[in-house]
Amino acid sequence: MLEKRVMHQIRNAVKALEGYQNAEPLSRFLTKFYKSNRQMGSTDRRVTSRLCYNYFRLGRAFTDLAVEEKLVVAEFLCEQQSDIVAVHYPAWNSEITQSVTAKIALVEERYGKFIHEVFPERSQLSSEIDTSEFLPSLFVQPKLFIRVKREKLPEVLRILERAEVVHEHLGEQTIAFPNGFNVASIRKIDGMYEVQDLSSQKTQSDLRLQAGEKWWDCCAASGGKSLMLLDRCPDIQLLVSDVRFTILRNLEERFQQAGFRPTDYRQKILDLSKPVTYLMQGEQFDGILVDAPCSGSGTWGRTPEMMAQFDPKSLTRFTDLQRNITKNVLPFLKSGGQLIYITCSIFADENEAITDYIQEDLGLKLIKQEHLLGYHDQADSMYIAHFQKS
Ligand SMILES: C[S@@+](CC[C@H](N)C(=O)[O-])C[C@H]1O[C@@H](n2cnc3c(N)ncnc32)[C@H](O)[C@@H]1O
Numbered sequence: 001m002l003e004k005r006v007m008h009q010i011r012n013a014v015k016a017l018e019g020y021q022n023a024e025p026l027s028r029f030l031t032k033f034y035k036s037n038r039q040m041g042s043t044d045r046r047v048t049s050r051l052c053y054n055y056f057r058l059g060r061a062f063t064d065l066a067v068e069e070k071l072v073v074a075e076f077l078c079e080q081q082s083d084i085v086a087v088h089y090p091a092w093n094s095e096i097t098q099s100v101t102a103k104i105a106l107v108e109e110r111y112g113k114f115i116h117e118v119f120p121e122r123s124q125l126s127s128e129i130d131t132s133e134f135l136p137s138l139f140v141q142p143k144l145f146i147r148v149k150r151e152k153l154p155e156v157l158r159i160l161e162r163a164e165v166v167h168e169h170l171g172e173q174t175i176a177f178p179n180g181f182n183v184a185s186i187r188k189i190d191g192m193y194e195v196q197d198l199s200s201q202k203t204q205s206d207l208r209l210q211a212g213e214k215w216w217d218c219c220a221a222s223g224g225k226s227l228m229l230l231d232r233c234p235d236i237q238l239l240v241s242d243v244r245f246t247i248l249r250n251l252e253e254r255f256q257q258a259g260f261r262p263t264d265y266r267q268k269i270l271d272l273s274k275p276v277t278y279l280m281q282g283e284q285f286d287g288i289l290v291d292a293p294c295s296g297s298g299t300w301g302r303t304p305e306m307m308a309q310f311d312p313k314s315l316t317r318f319t320d321l322q323r324n325i326t327k328n329v330l331p332f333l334k335s336g337g338q339l340i341y342i343t344c345s346i347f348a349d350e351n352e353a354i355t356d357y358i359q360e361d362l363g364l365k366l367i368k369q370e371h372l373l374g375y376h377d378q379a380d381s382m383y384i385a386h387f388q389k390s
Pocket of ligand 1: 218219220221222223224225226241242243244247270271272273291292293294321325
């Protein structure tokens, strides 16, 4: 019976993996896959998603193994209980609750060294990244984090406790939930929080903000960092911009849900890969936030399919864009103003090398740079550098 069920689970996962063409995020593909395979019930869908995500957590390792065998290895490394391991490799079943490091050793006993093959372009990693901690963390699904509005924290904590929801209050405004938790199902806290990774929440801890200051979030996307700025200091004058019109529409919706009115901020569509002087009417800002487009390599724990797909040549496209964006916003920063450069990358070319460029070529003074190493906390890893214009 168990064997039959496991065969069925593997068949579903293999079918999904064969259909996935790498052209879109795995989550989007799986939603479509389940729509066109309506016979799959909720358990089938849950197990298929888990198997596919675990499969991609092996990154570029085990390329010579059959998909079925790779699934067994992935389940062993990523899970604490697995019928697939129990059926296909019972010798590992009693070891499955061991630490990831111990399980890596067991896998290496059977297949030889593999851990350094998981992550692409390891030689490019910022020197701050400790691979002995980072690589094993790739087999652990990150947690879900929310940032609660300052004034709503006691109420949110009360509601979560009454509803007996498993959560950790990590201090200040941050609450963590086990991975896979559907926070939207707690309707009573609607509008009181934003889903935002722990490291992302830490990017503004050192920021000095004063009422009346003019700030520009120039790669705003749907406004995660901007909402945090306004939460810290609602009386700043905020401009948000992004190259994509559709994304700013999402921002408007999100700001509205968070209780902000369209008059609380201004928005522009700006392509900062080119100079934008003619569109900025001589504006000057006290602070500019550059949350730059990047490889996203610090977030691949959430999107492990990207590890296998990543094309190292795309790094130059990102680093050129990062240089151009920082250069093109600089004329609009007041003298004495702050520039905050952020990536969710762990590659030195997108982090320290851009910081060197901003200091040496653009002439800004580096105040502080920091890697927010999420692998200690089941969170994303990010980089932040804080500059001042003389
Ligand atoms: C890392 S995301 C920003 C995330 C956002 N700040 C947040 O906290 O949710 C980078 C953004 O840069 C934007 N971007 C990409 N190319 C750009 C360009 N040439 N000019 C301006 N923005 C650009 C992307 O559309 C994307 O929304």
